[in-house]
Amino acid sequence: MSQAKQPIEWACEVCGKKFGIGEWTCADGQSNHVVKEKTYRCLDAPLDPGKPAEGSTAPVIRGRTVVCNIPPAKKVMEGGEVKLVGEGSVEFINGAYSTKDPEIQYWLDKKPSYQATQEQWDQMWKTAEERLAQKEHELRAAEQRLENERNELLAQVKQQKKQPA
Ligand SMILES: [Zn+2]
16 A cells, blocks of 8 residues: 655644644644544454344444554653653544544554555455344344244134134
């Protein structure tokens, strides 16, 4: 996978300001600017969902990946000492992570392994999803067949009871 082309300037959806790399802080001086949402996808294999417990559905979350150092720590001077602060991490759920934070986008854009396309992601994740959905559908159909058979038997029994011996 090739490295995504990185923007060098963004426009904030909150304060309307145009800003460049490193100028992440929004008008309130606390939070980061907000930009158009971007979704990152990685191709980790889904966890084996195993057999769901009886009466429960398959788990919605089948994979979690924590990516550390997003954003990386910043060097600050504190009491004459250099300290590293503000290291963050993001969590990919089922191989996908969306964010409107330009700083996180900037660092994730640098990582080729998180630039999988929707199609690549579908192949890795959706087939498993579809397999599960198919399994559930088959189970429901089997249950329905049993239910129908039971009702039929009951109806027959009732019918026999009504008839004089
Ligand atoms: Zn802003």
